[in-house]
């Protein structure tokens with residue numbers, strides 16, 4: 001297959017491209033990414049030399065740019081990761097960029113996929129569209145969509161755009177809704193990489209509120225395998241939840257990181273809570289397990305250890321992000337081609 005992967009310079013997209021190139025020798029990948037603050041081509045070092053891989057810098061909110069990419073290739077499928085992805089930014093910087101990229105950008109991709117008769121469109125979504133689940137409950141694919149922050153609201157909007165294109169125009173679309181990912185190449189604004197980097201620099205670890213909010217953690221490679229499976233075997237028009245069903249309070253995760261690194265708990269600093277903070281996420285992944293035979297390959301403890309070791313071994317990678325140096329990589333590697 002020839003795949004268009006959007007957002008392939010981000011955390012999950014770059015892991016997905018690595019997965020596809022390794023696991024699917026017959027596939028080609030075109031990575032379309034605008035290189036926002038979250039896009040980093042250093043996530044793809046090594047991959048760039050693969051003849052089955054190419055990169056196009058384009059913005060999905062620019063209709064002409066999107067159409068030009070679809071005209072230049074005959075895509076068999078679109079795997080749509082590109083998004084503004086950070087909840088805190090959507091609250092504190094405002095929703096405009098989220099509305100443009102997550103909603104308008106998704107519509108432009110969907111329209112181009114229809115016009116160019118792309119055989120499959122995979123919408124990468126999130127469990128956050130369901131809002132917060134109380135008690136011992138878990139999100140199923142039938143749980144009502146009740147987003148509680150601007151990021152989640154725009155992801156819900158993009159899911160509905162994809163659904164509408166399936167219903168009204170016959171787009172062959174599938175949607176995945178995954179829980180919290182962690183692993184190599186995650187931008188150090190998200191909980192796990194931020195806490196690892198701060199601990200390594202003996203900086204305070206900011207825990208929101210009482211730290212008892214629960215997130216359901218999955219190693220990024222397990223998510224990528226699931227997306228790949230839904231892409232090839234999922235039923236058109238369906239939503240598939242993805243999660244390893246390992247839901248734990250944030251404070252436990254932060255303490256585990258400190259313990260792994262041999263750092264003191266006195267680094268933990270309780271700070272003001274996130275406005276509208278969802279209390280608990282927990283995925284029911286029985287549909288993808290039963291229908292497509294997917295299961296996570298990694299335990300949380302094993303994957304967290306692997307992740308911490310990766311951030312230790314790749315200190316330069318996250319230091320270049322924290323200093324802003326990573327933004328010059330594109331200029332050096334691509335701008336003059």
Ligand code: NAD
Pocket residue numbers: 006007008009010011012013032033034035036037038039040058059060061080081082083084085086101105124125126127155177178179180181182187
């Ligand atoms: P990320 O922020 O690391 O990467 C997003 C990528 O999209 C970046 O490379 C960025 O440059 C690109 N991008 C942003 N706006 C763009 C635009 N207008 N045009 C083209 N490219 C643009 O995000 P991530 O954590 O890798 O998440 C990827 C996808 O997975 C998102 O759709 C997110 O909603 C979804 N998701 C994430 C998680 C998680 O835990 N991180 C869980 C479930 C679902």
Ligand code: DAU
Pocket residue numbers: 085086087088125126127128178179180181189190191192194206207208211213214215250274281
């Ligand atoms: O559930 C899937 C979602 O997971 C994805 O859709 C989002 O793109 C992704 O960013 C993530 O959203 P969260 O808001 O759950 O992730 P984040 O890493 O920002 O926060 C995880 C939890 O940790 C959350 O309860 C807030 C808390 N937190 C986060 C940060 C950054 C802190 O306590 N301190 C922090 O500094």
